[in-house]
Amino acid sequence: MTNAGHRVLWTVVALLLVAAGGAVLAVNLGRWPGADPGGMLLGPGVRRAWRLAAPWGTLAAAVTGLLLALAGQRLLHRELRAARAPARRTLVHHAGRHGRTRVAAPALARALERDLAGDPRIRRARVVLTGDPPRPDLWIRVDIEAGTRTAGLRDHVSTAIRRYVDTAGCRPAHLDVTARIDNGRA
Structure with missing residues (x-):
């Protein structure tokens, strides 16, 4: 899922929760x-059904709440892990019947870091490849020397x-470049 997809998903979840809370507050x-x-808040029919379902209704509500909490925890874990987990796979480029080329994703990231750091204005470059190797997401952070001219850096x-x-x-499915001013202090 792309970053835009993640933002849409979390925006929809947030809007649903706000709407539910607003409705209860309005009532x-x-x-x-x-x-x-x-x-x-609940009508007499719902309360009567709840009392008739005792103790199974309480147990069903607890199990439902536990399953929803587990699903939310797994979703949150996958969202947080996806942004940090670099691609550890091998990029394979098929050249038809002439063979194929295999390159490890960390080697590509290090090569791009060295290429970016070739400019004397860039103190450090950090590259992370995530996602699937044919269309990886490319996350770049460059630390620029404080006080240097940035003309031409882009x-x-x-x-x-x-x-x-x-x-x-291969073309990145997503490209994110962050530039930070590095003043040399830790």
């Missing part, structure tokens, strides 16, 4: 049309990325 404050602020980074694309034979 409690008597602002919901036809709702009694002193009355019960062209240097763009040229290095073009060389990476030409060398690796």
Whole structure:
């Protein structure tokens, strides 16, 4: 899933939770049309069914809550892990019947880091490849010397990325470049 997809997913989840909370608050404050602020939120039919289902209703609610919590925990774990986990796979480029070329993803990342750091204005470069090798996500962070002129630096980074694309034979599915000013202090 792309970053845009992740943002849409979490935005929808947040909007649903806010809407549910707002609806309960509106009923409690008597602002919901036809709702009694002193009355019960659930109707008498639902309360009667809940009492008839005792003790199984409580057990079913607890199991449902536990399953939802587990699903949320797994989703959150996968979201956080996906952003940090570098691609450890091998990029394979098939050249038809002439064979194939295999390059480890960490070697490609180190090569791009060296290419980016070739400019004396860049103190450090960090590259992380994530996702599937045919269309990896490319995360780049460059630390720029404080007080240096940045004119032409964007062209240097763009040229290095073009060389990476030409060398690796694949276009990144997602490209994120972050530039930070490095003043030399830890």
